[in-house]
Amino acid sequence: MAGTILPFGPQHPVLPEPLHLNLQIEDEIVVSATPAFGYVHRGLEKLADIRDFRQMIQVVERVCGICSMIHALTYCQGLEELMGIEPTPRARFLRVIWSELHRLHSHLLWLGLFADAMGFESLFMQLWKVRERIMDINEATAGNRVILSVNVIGGVRRDLDSGQTAWILSELAEVEKGFSAMSRTILHDYTVQKRTRGKGALSRSQAMELGCVGPMLRASGVSQDMRLLGYAAYGELEFAPVVEQDGDCYARCRVRFAELGQSIGLIRQAIAKLPAGDTSVPVKGRPPAGEVVARAEQPRGECLYYIKANGGKFLDRLRIRTPTFANIPALTVMLPGIELADVPVVLLSIDPCISCTER
Amino acid sequence: MTIEADRIDSVELCRAVAAFKAKGCRFVTITCVGADQRGAELLYHFDRELALSHLRLTVAGDEVPSICGIYSAAFLVENEIQDQFGLRFNGLVPDYRRTLFLAGEDSLPPFRRKSGPDQEE
C-alpha cells in the first residue's frame, strides 16, 4: 500500500513562507517527499520585458526580502561586466560592508527561526532582539531597513562618513556581545543537540551531487564560497570559508553561527581599509549588449544571474538562480527516513526562502 | 560579449553532461535563453572549484532529453522551464506537467516568444 500522504504546508506554524511538501509517511516515518510550489510566484524575471535595465535593479532587490542587497549587487556586477565599467574602490568596499550586514541579519533571522522550529521560543526572541541593531544600522546608513536600494551600475548611492563607521563598529561590538552570550545555548544546549545532531545528514559526495550551495555545502565538508571569487572587495580582505564535516542540521547551525563572527570580522576589515574617493562612476554610453553570468555569495549560498542584453533598453533574458532553488532538491533526499516530528527542523536547516525560489 | 560554451545537440547532451559528472563537477543550473515554435536554446552551467563551464544546447522543436538520470537535482529547473517555455523534457521524474507555477498543461507558457529565438551577433 502507498501509505499516507500528508500535506505539510503551505500554511504551517513553522514555515515562514508558503512551501508545500507532500510527505508520504509510514507510521511516523517519512518515506518520500515531493515539494510543490506556486503560492508566491510573482514572475519577476518576466518584468525585464517592461522595465528597463536600470529599473530592474529595484525589481531584483525584491526577489528576496532578506538578501535584497546582494541580489542587486550581483545584477549590477553582471551589467558592469557587460558594459566594461569598473566601480570605484570605495564603492567596492562599501558593497562588502552592506553585504556582510545582510549576511549577519539573515543568519540571525535564520538562527531565530531554527530555534523556533525546535520549539525554543526564548532563544528565538533573544536572537531577534540582537538582530534589531543590524536593522537599525541598515536604516541609518542606507535609508531602509531591509531593501537597502544602495546599488547602482557603477557603484553605490550612499556613502558612510567617519561618524557613521565609528557608530557601526560600536553597534557591532554590542551585536557580537549579544550573540556570543547565546553561543553556549546554540552550540551546547541539550535540547538543541538532541533535536539537530544526526538529523538530515548529507555526505560530501551527496551534497555535491545534489548541487547544494552555501552553508549546506560547507556543512558537508566542501570549502566552497563565492566570496573566494574576490568580487567587490573580497579579494583584498582576509577570508577563509567556515567548513564543518558532519553534514547534519547541527553542522549547518554551527556553520551559520561561525559565519556571524566572520561577517563582523569582514566588516571591521573593510572599514579599516575603506579607501577615500567617489562612490560611483558616471555611466555613459549605450545600453549593454551581450550575455554574461554573474555570481555572488548570498547568506543562503551561491546566487547566479544570467543576463542577455541586445543593446536596447530592455534585457532579452534575465535568469535568476537563487540559492534556495539549488537547495530544495536536497530535501527530497534528506527527508525520507526521518520522523515526522523532525521534518520542521530538517526543512528549516536549508534556510528555505520560497519567494526567492519562485521569484 | 558572449559566454564561452561548447555547442551540442540533444543527441550528445546526456553524454556531455555525464562527462561533467565524471569530472566531479557540481550541477549549477539550466538557463533557457529563448524558445519558440522553431526551437529552443538552453545553457547548462557546471561548477568545479569555482570555475564555471557551460554547455549550449540548441534543439529543434520542443522536445529536450532530461538529465535527471544523471543529476537528479535537475528535476526542479527542468520543471520550471516546462512551465515557462512550454518545452517537454523526456524522462523527467517527477514531472509536474506544468503545474509547478502554472495551472496545468493548457496554460500558456509566459516566456515563449512568437518569433524565432534570438541568434547571436
Add this chain to the structure above:
Amino acid sequence: MVFMIPVVLKNLFGRCATRPYPQSPRQLFAGSRGQLINDAGKCILCGTCARSCPSQCLTVSRKEGLWQYEPFACVFCGVCVEACPAGSLSQLGQWRPAVRERERVVLKVEVKSEKSGVRSEA
C-alpha cells in the same frame, strides 16, 4: 535550556525591549527614506522622475500641468529624488501615516516659461 535561564530572568525583570507603538512612535534615522513630497514651486514637469521610477507610480503631464503620484505603488527607493534635475522632490523623515482609503496625490504645477528651457537626460 539551563543556559538560557539567566537571560530569561533578566528579560523578565529588566526593561522592556519593545515600545507601545501608537503612543510612542519610533523616530526615524536621519538618512531614512520616508514620505515622498514634491515642491510644486520648483517642479518643471520634465517627466524625468516618471521615466526613472521602477514601480511606474508617477505620471507627469505637461499639457494639463499635473504631477501625479500613487503612494501605494511607491516602494520608497528614492530613485526619482536623485533623478529630478530641479531638486523639487524630497523624502521626509517620517513614513506616510496609515490610512483607511486609497489615496492618489495630484499636484497642479505651473511651469513658468523661463524654466521650461531646462532639458534633461533620462
